[in-house]
Amino acid sequence: MHFHVLGVGPIGVLISHHLRMALNPKHSVVLIHKEIAQKKRAQKLGNVLTVERGGAEHTVSGFQSEVFNLRRQLSQDQQRHLEPHDAEAESSSIPDASAPSTEEIESLFVTLKAPAVEAAIRQLQPRLRRDSTIVLMHNGMGMYERLVRDIFRNPEHRPHFILASNDHGAILKTYLHAIHTGMGSITFGIVPDPLGRDFEVGFSSPDAKPSLEDIMPPDEESERYSSLRNTVAVLSSMDGLNTSWKPISHVLTAMKRKLVVNAVINPLTALMGCRNGDIFPTQAALRISSRICSEAAKVFEADYHQGQSPDAPWEALRVGPNDMNDFPAALRREALEQEVQRVAYNTAGNISSMLGDVQKGKATEIDFMNGYLLQMGSTYKVQMPATAMLLNLIKMRTDIPINTSLLGISPGSDQKHERYVPVTQQVLDKALGRKHPWG
Structure with missing residues (x-):
């Protein structure tokens, strides 16, 4: 064979x-x-x-x-x-x-x-x-x-x-x-x-x-x-x-958990230009993660209750609405938050695939991560502002070329134009001639 x-x-x-x-x-x-x-x-x-x-x-x-x-x-x-x-x-x-x-x-x-x-x-x-x-x-x-x-x-x-x-x-x-x-x-x-x-x-x-x-x-x-x-x-x-x-139902649960992990870690690391382990020491990242996990849990519950995913041909799997008491604990907000932080900790030294794609100017997988969650949200009328914000920020990051002159990179330097350089407040202040209080 x-x-x-x-x-x-x-x-x-x-x-x-x-x-x-x-x-x-x-x-x-x-x-x-x-x-x-x-x-x-x-x-x-x-x-x-x-x-x-x-x-x-x-x-x-x-x-x-x-x-x-x-x-x-x-x-x-x-x-x-x-x-x-x-x-x-x-x-x-x-x-x-x-x-x-x-x-x-x-x-x-x-x-x-x-x-x-x-x-x-x-x-x-x-x-x-x-x-x-x-x-x-x-x-x-x-x-x-x-x-x-x-x-x-x-x-x-x-x-x-x-x-x-x-x-x-x-x-x-x-x-x-x-x-x-x-x-x-x-x-x-x-x-x-x-x-x-x-x-x-x-x-x-x-x-x-x-x-x-x-x-x-x-x-x-x-x-x-x-x-x-x-x-x-x-x-x-x-x-x-x-x-x-x-069983395929077990696999789908595992895929949904990984989907949420990727919907948090990948865009955050790509936007910040950092390794996986660098995001969660900050309270801001924890708040963003909590909101995305909450939105995902709500849409997963709606999907489980109504027994229908967007455009999903699971005729042999779906048997109608499910009892909410049997909703997988692994897809609840607290469990999703724990999984996101566990993966970030275990892969602390890794560079996410999305950061790699942004650095190389390649298309990202954001439409199959945050985009899929948003599709589910549209189907079940679940508002998902945090999930949408990260998706739109990644699309901005991939659509807007890096202006190397703003970053103080000379035309003859070794810095490639395509290479991703995170635009931090410090970089913007330098471009505007501001001084940092800490030097």
């Missing part, structure tokens, strides 16, 4: 590394690179991935490579040398670059950032079948809803989906070399089957355990559930990442 990984950033390297370690060598792990140059670089490195933790480096080889949307990157002359019918053919005019593959994708792990996911899946749609499996591992929420609304509209022809909540920390040292900065866990669940098969029979009682046979009995000849069964099997075997298969 072929397992494809779309997105070879730090989390993509981490997942690919452990995926290759968990699989029998007869199964392929295919890295989908964004650019031809990246594939060439991977080939020069021997298609070896390195994960570093605690100063120790662990390398794994045996990967295959593709280039995402290869045709768009080639000149017309180069494209004429490609053989569309031969997915593995090498172009004589493009050393080390494969022709665009047309083979079916059986299992796709998506580790891209949220803003890039929908367009990438749309490009790969011709290679995805109803018996394919897609594992979504990005930050934020709302992407699954978009994909089934805009791309996979027909439930009977829709691929299987696995939603995963990942709280491992990783950064990219060099291409295909990730540093595992924080040990966490990956909780995943299967989106309910539109055709009615119950994947969660094993969760029906405290004594029962989830079983791959609930997905597909070993003697079943149909290929409809084969890739799903194999994908869940390999996910469950990735012991080094603390993976666990849970």
Whole structure:
């Protein structure tokens, strides 16, 4: 079986590394690179991935490579040398670059950032079948809803989906070399089957355990559930990442908790230009966090009570309004505040992905974090001013170019124009010629 990984950033390297370690060598792990140059670089490195933790480096080889949307990157002359019918053919005019593959994708792990996911899946749609499996591992929420609304509209022809909540920390040292900065866990669940098969029979009682046979009995000849069964099997075997298969309702709760954590920490660190651990020593940050957690808890309660998320196709999961007495304690304001502070403390030395995006002038995931909460607020008529304020501030920060002259940076300095420099009161006072009372 072929397992494809779309997105070879730090989390993509981490997942690919452990995926290759968990699989029998007869199964392929295919890295989908964004650019031809990246594939060439991977080939020069021997298609070896390195994960570093605690100063120790662990390398794994045996990967295959593709280039995402290869045709768009080639000149017309180069494209004429490609053989569309031969997915593995090498172009004589493009050393080390494969022709665009047309083979079916059986299992796709998506580790891209949220803003890039929908367009990438749309490009790969011709290679995805109803018996394919897609594992979504990005930050934020709302992407699954978009994909089934805009791309996979027909439930009977829709691929299987696995939603995963990942709280491992990783950064990219060099291409295909990730540093595992924080040990966490990956909780995943299967989106309910539109055709009615119950994947969660094993969760029906405290004594029962989830079983791959609930997905597909070993003697079943149909290929409809084969890739799903194999994908869940390999996910469950990735012991080094603390993976666990849970009911989809449990996963959604975990995703909502992570959503709130990201909706607080990511924009605050991006706006302040600081590490995760620098925000909560300030009372102002605690007040902002408390307000966002309060707004999120209210909208989660409204969603739980009314039994409907915005545009969420959970027909097999939703059974109508729920008893408020059973509302998960983990989604109440106090629990959310504690989780935000716990994550900030445990990742104190980390730079958030949103700060990294702002520094590099890239699109942020704010629409899939604060934006998703605001969408829920609009659906349930819950006012969310603090959540909206952070979203709008991040959009301002990404839309307004840094004026280096205001920051006292000379045109010939080493400071890059694109680099994010936080505009603090001290910087503004300096620009206006004010003196600080403390010197």
